[in-house]
Amino acid sequence: MRNLLLIASLTLREAARRRLVLAAGIVTIALVALTAFGFHSLATMHQRGGATIARHDVLVATSMLEIMMAFMFSFVLALGAAFLGALSLGSEIENGTLLAILPRPLRRIEVIVGKWLGNAVLLALYAAGTSALEFGAIAAVTGYTPPNPVLSVALLVAQALVLLTLTMSLSVRLSAIAAGFVTVVLYGLAWMAGIVGSMADVFHNSGVRDATTLVSLIIPSDGIWRAASFSMEPLIMRAMVSANDVNPLVPKVPPPNLYFVWCAMWLLVVLGVGVRSFQTRDI
Numbered sequence: 001m002r003n004l005l006l007i008a009s010l011t012l013r014e015a016a017r018r019r020l021v022l023a024a025g026i027v028t029i030a031l032v033a034l035t036a037f038g039f040h041s042l043a044t045m046h047q048r049g050g051a052t053i054a055r056h057d058v059l060v061a062t063s064m065l066e067i068m069m070a071f072m073f074s075f076v077l078a079l080g081a082a083f084l085g086a087l088s089l090g091s092e093i094e095n096g097t098l099l100a101i102l103p104r105p106l107r108r109i110e111v112i113v114g115k116w117l118g119n120a121v122l123l124a125l126y127a128a129g130t131s132a133l134e135f136g137a138i139a140a141v142t143g144y145t146p147p148n149p150v151l152s153v154a155l156l157v158a159q160a161l162v163l164l165t166l167t168m169s170l171s172v173r174l175s176a177i178a179a180g181f182v183t184v185v186l187y188g189l190a191w192m193a194g195i196v197g198s199m200a201d202v203f204h205n206s207g208v209r210d211a212t213t214l215v216s217l218i219i220p221s222d223g224i225w226r227a228a229s230f231s232m233e234p235l236i237m238r239a240m241v242s243a244n245d246v247n248p249l250v251p252k253v254p255p256p257n258l259y260f261v262w263c264a265m266w267l268l269v270v271l272g273v274g275v276r277s278f279q280t281r282d283i
Contacts, residue, residue, distance in 0.1 A: 003106050007114025008121065011088060015122055028130050035069070036137040043142045062144045063234050069134070070152065070232060074225050077127060077160040078187050084119045085167030086180035089278075093171070108279045116168055116271065123160045127153055148231040155228035158263065162221050163187055165267055169274030172281060186219050194222035198251075220263045223255050230254040 015021055042065075043058050089112060131153045139145045146152060163183055171179035197212030216223040230251045 003110045004114040004117065007106075007111055008118035011115050011118025012122060014088075015084075015118075021122075024126060028126075028133065032130075032133045032137050035134060036141055039065070039138050040141040058142060059144050059234070060236060062138065062142045063146070063232070063237055066138060066144075066146060067229055067232050070156070070228065071225070073127075073130065073134075074156050074159060074228070077123060077156060078163050078221065079184065080126070081119075081123060081160040081164040082167045082180045082183040082187075084122065085164045085183070086171050086176040088115045088119055089168050089171045089176075093281075109275050112168065112172075112275055112278050113271070116164065119164055119168075120161055123164065124157045127157045127160065131156070146232040147234055152228045152231045155224050155231065159221050159224040159228070161267060162219075162224065162263070165270050165274070166219075169270050169277065172274055172277045187221050190215055190219040190222040191225075194226060217262065220259075220266055223259055224263060226251040227254045227260075 039062060042061060131149065135145060135149050166186070167179050167183040170182055174182065193212040193215035197209055197216070200206075200208035200212060230253070
């Protein structure tokens, strides 16, 4: 356990040394400032007659825009997870860095799980910090807060962990670039399957619905995102979505609780496969 935590801390220090944390912090602060300005402009917008927009309309528009921003942020987290996962293990295998580490009294499982843990902490801290700043800025200028902000952030982190785990497991056998590329493509495929599955519900096509459900089980990133999106929907938006069947971007119901049990098992199995593959690979 001690060596595992040591590898995790070294992973965090390496991210700081590469100025990844500094760059992410600067970009995040700039994004929050632009977001606050945009939502302030929305809240103070005037109609043609000079009257301000009704508060009800401002809150509905804010909730919709906030979910769109959350989707953009989930995409950033997905790319970040693929980037971190590929570089933290795949690049070190390629450039021979692990040759200097593994002869020490370290087990391979401690190396890969320690790196996974360090990257997971980094993603979670970034997601929590950025979300807190964004939610706080939006609440300050509009007075709106999503129904379950903590749950939505936790689900966004879970989605990032799915992609981090997949990338690190693939990077044991593939090059860093190939592992990251495959992960991003599978992430896009899962998202498209979610859209197609929603359209299949509209047209009552059970065959397509079953196929897209299978994809969401193999790559559960989109299912987790839809749960995060649903947790951010206010009651008035849920009523609007229920009344409008043709909206594949906004879920009408969250995934069942059993789906999250499957996601937890998926994480353990994929990480276990990566550990086993790393233990049997010649470095």
